[in-house]
Amino acid sequence: MECSSARLLLNFQRPGELDADERQAFKQHLDICPDCAAQSRSETQLDRALARAMQAVPTPASLRARILANLRPRRPVPLPWIAAAACLLLALGVGTFVWLNHRPQFDHNSFMTEMDMKSGDFDTVLAVFHGEGIPVAIPPQFNPSYLGFYDTQIVQGRKVAHLLFHFPGNNDNRPAIAHVFVLPKSTFNIGELPSQESRSNHTFEFWNHGNFVFAIMHTGGSLTPFLLRNDL
Template identity: 25%
Template sequence: MSCDSTRTVLHGYLDGELDATRAAEFERHLENCRECAVALGAEESLRSSLQRSGLYENAPVSLRKKVRADLDAATASSVALRIPAWRWLALAAALLIVASVSWYAWPRVQNSASSAPFTAAELIDAHVRSLQPGHLTDVVSSDQHTVKPWFNGKLAFVPPVKDFADEGFALIGGRLDVLGGQNVAALVYARRKHIINVFVLPTKEPDTPIHPPGLRQGYQWRHWRHQGMEYCAVSDVSDSDLYELAQLLYQ
């Protein structure tokens, strides 16, 4: 293998895109070629700079709103064009049912400020944002005694932090987030390969049981209040998994 050809193959190696034979061949070359070893080191350094740079640009809220409005326009006109008038009654009835179910299942921002002080959309946005490269955790640790003190002085409250690795929900860290304009603690759990965010903020409202699940854009959440804290767990895991974690946290 000549150095000329390895200069390209090196990138396939760096990106994990070589098959096993070619990767082994490249590694053998690497043992005897200092030039290529330095070049690989340089590429690794460049990659880590790019990934740590925070240069990923999330969609601004204004764009999110415009896209939603476009979607509404596109869907509404379709309904208007295709559905005969008598069906509107049925549609209205269906919407009423959906609305009442949503009112029950969603964090109830629509209702009053004394309920969960954030909307389902804000919740999902916060969850999705956390999944972007480099956004998930501010403190990485599976040790609750590391994660908990990390929040000290960063928030006006102390979130309860527990690890449930034995139950299949490993604590992987925490971060500060903003939900409904408030600073909140986000505890990050891993369930197999899925990420669960548990948002925690203080509340003066009385305890509630774990509310029925909410669903939006493929993400589910469970919301409850317990001992002066408001909790919302959100993820793409199944609702039974989410409910299990909610119960563990509730204890």
């Protein structure tokens, strides 16, 4: 290192300001150059003297107390997200409470009465529905012994008679069920209907019967097992 370079580094003698290589080269130069070494000592002395003088500022005794007195009192400030989370929790709590206390009491007796499967022969079925004022007809081809139960169902907003036939299965056919919805033509404007339409695991069939249409949904692929033998 030359003297001109060393003089440039005199202001950077404080630890951490020069990298290791620069510091080493600078130190080696000072070891062999009395002029630069004297200048370095002089700079170091000046730095120390400036630092001492710079720090010689008396601090007023009561300054700390005055600063603390001037700070505004601290108040708990709820952060926006905490407030939002608190509101959400409160709403969830209130909602849960209301929901828990307003659920209808389950009445198993009413349930069993409402869901009871009515069964009987065709005459009984006709009598019951007529008694309730619900237009009804029964597909005469169906075997009455397979009538499982009957009730009413809501179809497109209208209460209609519903018959459930259950075929228990035999050597030729697997067990199957058939729902028969009795649609009065006086209730529904019935247009053209497909006679049969199959879906993945059941089949729809529509039978015209006087003033009614029987909308039938059944499993088993065919209604044949449900029908009386003399109709086959």
